[in-house]
Amino acid sequence: xxxxxxxxxxxxxxxxxxxxxxxxxxxxxxxxxxxxxxxxxxxxxxxxxxxxxxxxxxxxxxxxxxxxxx
Amino acid sequence: xxxxxxxxxxxxxxxxxxxxxxxxxxxxxxxxxxxxxxxxxxxxxxxxxxxxxxxxxxxxxxxxxxxxxxxxxxxxxxxxxxxxxxxxxxxxxxxxxxxxxxxxxxxxxxxxxxxxxxxxxxxxxxxxxxxxxxxxxxxxxxxxxxxxxxxxxxxxxxxxxxxxxxxxxxxxxxxxxxxxxxxxxxxxxxxxxxxxxxxxxxxxxxxx
Numbered sequence: 705x706x707x708x709x710x711x712x713x714x715x716x717x718x719x720x721x722x723x724x725x726x727x728x729x730x731x732x733x734x735x736x737x738x739x740x741x742x743x744x745x746x747x748x749x750x751x752x753x754x755x756x757x758x759x760x761x762x763x764x765x766x767x768x769x770x771x772x773x774x
Numbered sequence: 775x776x777x778x779x780x781x782x783x784x785x786x787x788x789x790x791x792x793x794x795x796x797x798x799x800x801x802x803x804x805x806x807x808x809x810x811x812x813x814x815x816x817x818x819x820x821x822x823x824x825x826x827x828x829x830x831x832x833x834x835x836x837x838x839x840x841x842x843x844x845x846x847x848x849x850x851x852x853x854x855x856x857x858x859x860x861x862x863x864x865x866x867x868x869x870x871x872x873x874x875x876x877x878x879x880x881x882x883x884x885x886x887x888x889x890x891x892x893x894x895x896x897x898x899x900x901x902x903x904x905x906x907x908x909x910x911x912x913x914x915x916x917x918x919x920x921x922x923x924x925x926x927x928x929x930x931x932x933x934x935x936x937x938x939x940x941x942x943x944x945x946x947x948x949x950x951x952x953x954x955x956x957x958x959x960x961x962x963x964x965x966x967x968x969x970x971x972x973x974x975x976x977x978x979x980x981x982x
Binding site: 730734735737738742743744745746747750 | 977980981982
């Protein structure tokens, strides 16, 4: 499964979620949903804006982990 | 975002449909009351009531209006056996009508509130479709029963046969109203399309 590591990147960059929301022009609610993994899909344009704002690669935000069988 | 004029149109339509719905409910109540009242009243009493009162009768059918003469009304014979099934069928007819108007009202309310592609709306449209399909199967029986009841009461065909104006009368008690059936199926398909629309809307809403 894909895990969103947005909280880690925000902590690394010492940036608030509201500041990122302002920079990428996405509502705080939507970014919060993204952070908690409640969304089904991410647009390339959103990913692009986040990477630009946080100065990172998509791989720094998205991570694949093996799903538990149980 | 919906246009302001469209919103206003929906609002007006919602009020009209609400009035229609109240009308249907009142009609259903009146028919149910009539059904119960006639069930417990003797045929003679109803007969006396018809002959005592200044009753006027006319048949409106497919754009033609036949006004009955006072002599024919005076000779009217009330029969419970012919009248009760008619009232019963009319009650079912009004009930289906109120069912349709009820769902149209709910659908309009959702649209008014900006909820368009939702599973709830698709279910409303599907139910309207089902109601139309049921109505298409019942409408001919209702119309035939109405005329039959009227005929039994005023002895219309007997009078017309006596005058040698017509040779015979037959009733089509079972039949399908094809345009209503087709309309119902189309509505049901639109309901299914809305269900897919609701799925797409959900996907869109869950995308950041």
